[in-house]
Amino acid sequence: MADPGPLIEPHIPALRRYAFALLRDRDRADDLVQDTLERALSRWLLRRADGDVRAWLFTILRNLHVSRWRSDRRRGSAVELDEATVGVAARQEAALEVHDVLAALDQLPEEQKSLLLLVGVEDFSYDDAARILGMPIGTVMSRLSRARQRLRSLVETGRVTLLRRVK
């Protein structure tokens, strides 16, 4: 069996970028990437041999993130997470506007956030993004449109910080 290393390694910087955008916490993001890589190595033989390695890795990362986020919520540690980001949002209050898209992204549901990142930053095709997120391919464009609309309204009205505080 070919060594998976050369096929996986080139994607690590992009996996770190996606994880960081999802979590906005350096260490937790790298924890997520580490878990993703461990899983990828242990499941390497089970992946579809003709599949796209990059999309496969992003799917693993996203699934790990979603299941972890759900279990975090059950344990109630999401409160801690919110408090941690209030500080960041408050500091950015002055420099809000368009440049604070990453902070604004935090206000979106995970699926919209992921869709914007996979399409807009990671340059996945609409079809691949749909597959990674497990959504019907025919619904990607309308979901993308809704996500952008939501992001626009948040940034336009500068409610990023406000919403964060109220939450």
Added chain:
Amino acid sequence: MTSDGPIVEDDLQAYVDGRLTDARRAEVEAYLAHNADVRERVELDIRQRNALRGQLEAKFAEPVPPRLWLATIRAARRGTMIWRLKAVAASLLIFTVGAGAGWFAAHRETLAPPATAGVAQNASAAYRTYVVEVAHPVEVAATQEAHLLQWLSRRLGKPLAAPDLTPFGYKLMGGRLLPGNDSAAAQLMYDDASGKRLTLYVRAAQGGETAFRFNRDGDAATFAWIDQGFGFAVTAPVTREELLPIAEAVYRKFN
């Protein structure tokens, strides 16, 4: 999206992402020139898309920290597997004090890579010996499958199941017990409609790696791997590409 027709929301999204054909993009641009509201909105989307990319650019450019190097992750995995093997050994020691010392001596070399090669070699030797056998290809036939598996499992010290390979056209013929390295080995034999024979060989083996190793001996191709203290080998007179999905199915069955 790339055909003619009125400009729709999907076109605007694809315009933001720069994914339209040149022709369609020109049409969208012509449309935006006459619809200031929409243009403003689309331009904001583009600015936000670029801003997001820009904010994350530094993260992408950062050097990957050592803990995320695959070499580090692999070494940690190997460590965990060795630890697990040792835990198994320790629990076996409680029951078989005499054999315990030998186990540790034998497993000190856990990291030595060619354990798979040994399994592949044994498997293809057994394959050569028994696939040509006309009168007695198997010791116990598939008609007595339950008995066969129970017997082989006991001698092997591992619950052995016969993977269902009918999706690949192979039917279980039966199996036999063989001498392994220090212990017993089991060989299950399958054949397809054309009489082509495939064997699955299993014996205790050192090592914690699970990578597939391919080996060709004459017309017999073998994929061998080590998993949880046992070596597995699937051998058949087929190409590497034909054999790989079968080996993966077997791996999944036992993993």
